[in-house]
Amino acid sequence: MIKKRIYSPGPVDVSPLTLLEMAQPVMHHRTKEFEAIVAEVVEGLKYVFQTKGDVLIFASSGTGGMEGAISNTLNPGDKAICVRGGKFGERWAQLVSAFGGEPLNLDVEWGQAVDPQQIADALKADPSIRAVCVQASETSTGVAHPVKEIADIVKGYSDTLFIVDGITAVGVMDIPFDRWGLDILVGGSQKAWRLPPGLAFAAVSDKAWAAVEKCTQPRYYFDWAKEKKNLAKNTTAYTPAVSLMVGLAQVLREMREEGLESLFARSASYARAFREAMLALGLKLFAPDSPSDSITAVYGPEGMDAGAIVKHLSSKFGITIAGGQDHAKGKIFRVSHMGYLDALDMVTAVAALEMTLNDLGHQVELGAGVRAAQKALA
Numbered sequence: 001m002i003k004k005r006i007y008s009p010g011p012v013d014v015s016p017l018t019l020l021e022m023a024q025p026v027m028h029h030r031t032k033e034f035e036a037i038v039a040e041v042v043e044g045l046k047y048v049f050q051t052k053g054d055v056l057i058f059a060s061s062g063t064g065g066m067e068g069a070i071s072n073t074l075n076p077g078d079k080a081i082c083v084r085g086g087k088f089g090e091r092w093a094q095l096v097s098a099f100g101g102e103p104l105n106l107d108v109e110w111g112q113a114v115d116p117q118q119i120a121d122a123l124k125a126d127p128s129i130r131a132v133c134v135q136a137s138e139t140s141t142g143v144a145h146p147v148k149e150i151a152d153i154v155k156g157y158s159d160t161l162f163i164v165d166g167i168t169a170v171g172v173m174d175i176p177f178d179r180w181g182l183d184i185l186v187g188g189s190q191k192a193w194r195l196p197p198g199l200a201f202a203a204v205s206d207k208a209w210a211a212v213e214k215c216t217q218p219r220y221y222f223d224w225a226k227e228k229k230n231l232a233k234n235t236t237a238y239t240p241a242v243s244l245m246v247g248l249a250q251v252l253r254e255m256r257e258e259g260l261e262s263l264f265a266r267s268a269s270y271a272r273a274f275r276e277a278m279l280a281l282g283l284k285l286f287a288p289d290s291p292s293d294s295i296t297a298v299y300g301p302e303g304m305d306a307g308a309i310v311k312h313l314s315s316k317f318g319i320t321i322a323g324g325q326d327h328a329k330g331k332i333f334r335v336s337h338m339g340y341l342d343a344l345d346m347v348t349a350v351a352a353l354e355m356t357l358n359d360l361g362h363q364v365e366l367g368a369g370v371r372a373a374q375k376a377l378a
């Protein structure tokens, strides 16, 4: 028998308690009982997004939240700076193009964070730019982009929105939406929320709502104004993902009980311990300078296909992690610090990696990484 463990940067593991909540008989969504769930979930989301404004909920994967962010705020022909430092940065540019906008691509080497000065310069040179789109955590590379610094710059432009993909950041890293003055922040259930895939969230500022009003773009399912009106009545425009919402209510109760400070500190400690372990094994981090706390990307040993590590972990140990994407394929592997996992899961991941490397012919001292992780966690 092999016990299955999922340490991929989404989907992540879901706790037995949340699974039990979601296993309850499906309730009808046009009932007082479900309205109470919506009300509870909206309040909980506001707590985690750190906003007094609106947080919208969609029955979609995270990309639905990203699509709505563009289709509700940018008019055809509008220019948007898209920070392309990985697979998901590219998605912003594709979405802007798909809705007739003009993406101004700010290409950043994979593994590096964007330099906020480049955004300041671009906006100064062309104040007609309507949006700046970035990832708080670029999952394909394990980089955390400097969200606060960029927010401070974009704030100076009254007609420019700061649109942030927080799909692997919200609930892991401290991104106070109101305090930092973000305009849109997107989240997704299968990441920090310790839920199965199927929900997208978006916090929306007053500045963004003003853009929504002026937006002439055709839209239907992802019509944010319609969704806002319905949420004000504790309901949703269309049939919601009822069971996921019930699970979300449970997760949010747990998050509130733990408190944001502890939640963020815990994720940071797992990420730190994992990085220390990789360095102790002589491996190189893909994003050493600005690492995300939700996922770590690591180069495989010289001459070894990193995809073989991913495969071996799965076949021999039942552990799912992720490989690299596009040109990072075969070069890196990626391990999550999100979901229903704790410090010992990180130690387990390191132990399995040590055994995997040895099995694949790259000799490392067994326990060296584990020791480094334990020391960092102590």
Ligand SMILES: Cc1ncc(COP(=O)(O)O)c(C=O)c1O
Pocket (backbone or CB within 6 Å): 009, 010, 061, 062, 063, 064, 088, 135, 137, 138, 139, 140, 165, 166, 167, 168, 188, 197
């Ligand atoms: C940073 C980031 N953005 C966007 C997405 C896309 O989300 P989804 O696959 O839920 O549509 C992901 C998924 O891995 C992600 O990590």
